[in-house]
Amino acid sequence: METNLKNNKNICLILLIGIPGCGKTYLTNFLVNHLSKNMFSSNSKYFSNLCVIPVSYDDYISYHTDSNVMSWKQRRTDVFIGVEEFILYFKGYKNSLNSKLYVNNNYCTDNKDNMFIIIDDNMYYKSMRYEYYKLARKYEISFCQIYLEASLDKALEYNKKRDGVSIVPEQIIIKMNELIEKPNTSNNSWEQHSLTIPAFINFDEYLVLNQLYNIILSALESPVKDVIITSYENYEESKRITNCNLVHQVDVKLRNIIGNYIKQVKHNNSQIRYIADCVNNKRVQLLKDLKSGIFTVPPNIISLLLSSSRSDEHNKCLNNYFLDILTNDIYCDK
Structure with missing residues (x-):
């Protein structure tokens, strides 16, 4: 059309x-x-x-x-x-x-x-x-x-x-x-x-x-707009915007996961401050690696993150993926 x-x-x-x-x-x-x-x-x-x-x-x-x-x-x-x-x-x-x-x-x-x-x-x-x-x-x-x-x-x-x-x-x-x-x-x-x-x-x-x-x-x-990329420059700009949006969506999701994770462990662990510092440091490093290209998000996870409509099952999948990264081999300088 x-x-x-x-x-x-x-x-x-x-x-x-x-x-x-x-x-x-x-x-x-x-x-x-x-x-x-x-x-x-x-x-x-x-x-x-x-x-x-x-x-x-x-x-x-x-x-x-x-x-x-x-x-x-x-x-x-x-x-x-x-x-x-x-x-x-x-x-x-x-x-x-x-x-x-x-x-x-x-x-x-x-x-x-x-x-x-x-x-x-x-x-x-x-x-x-x-x-x-x-x-x-x-x-x-x-x-x-x-x-x-x-x-x-x-x-x-x-x-x-x-x-x-x-x-x-x-x-x-x-x-x-x-x-x-x-x-x-x-x-x-x-x-x-x-x-x-x-x-x-x-x-x-x-x-x-x-x-x-x-x-x-x-x-x-505010009619709904159908955005069509008409040139290479627009395509590159679109990629840049999508990448920035991806980093933002990952950051939002990580903060949400960390908040819920800390609430779950705080009643069971005396080292809550240490754990909180560790997962937050991993969040910061993960975002840096994502921006530089060292870390890449799988296509299926990208699709879920940028989706305008997520089911509970989709959110569960995202939470499991990023929580595993944040809590796997937690390390930080004491």
Whole structure:
């Protein structure tokens, strides 16, 4: 995909996250109403001359008739392809829309300057959300997430109030509640534009409304950029930046490991000061060797360190690797 898009129209992907029964569809309707009627802001260029495309996954799957997991995945893929088609059309890469999403929505996008696509799905795995982030990066559009945090009991209670065909089997809600991976802005830089709000609250309350407005506006003001290296000089600069970032990430990880290690041994060892000095000296020497090229980090460890998304298993792997280096044959001048 070329980086020079055909027009400068603004697109914002808004992902809703939460277990079934937490009120995502209600929030979708609320956002559609407020965005369409320009109730967020009349002064911002982003909130005028716009169209809003709500995409509800429940419209394309039935938890009662589509019991096959592969069927769910295929439906999700179809929805994803349809969303990308909307982006291509709005950006001027396609002359027509054929997606089922368009047939279901039939919203007019012509002559609009701004488009909001609201993805109403559970998005309980961060890998699901990351696919949409990559889509935003590919076309350099805006991306944000809104997580509706609900207790399992409340979600089950709300689910029972749905119409018969809309009721989600309880075992599915219970399973999703166990599996859901909440947005983590600390570990995942790509989730920086994320908002967590309690389910079943009044979205019209000023503070809540302001939070919703701010998270969408911040995403619009900072579209995801797809960085492409176009020259040898840029390539060398990119390598230098990556290396500096690697040293920084190693330092951060080592400090974290040392802190936890000292806490574990301090109750069992009278020589705690000596051990602390030793591991810190090894940290300093390790960083020097890394900068000079004497010490090299294995590619798989580099990949984990520079990853924008780390699982608990990945962090365990990093901790074991560096802790072994720090504590193996501890030495220092006494």
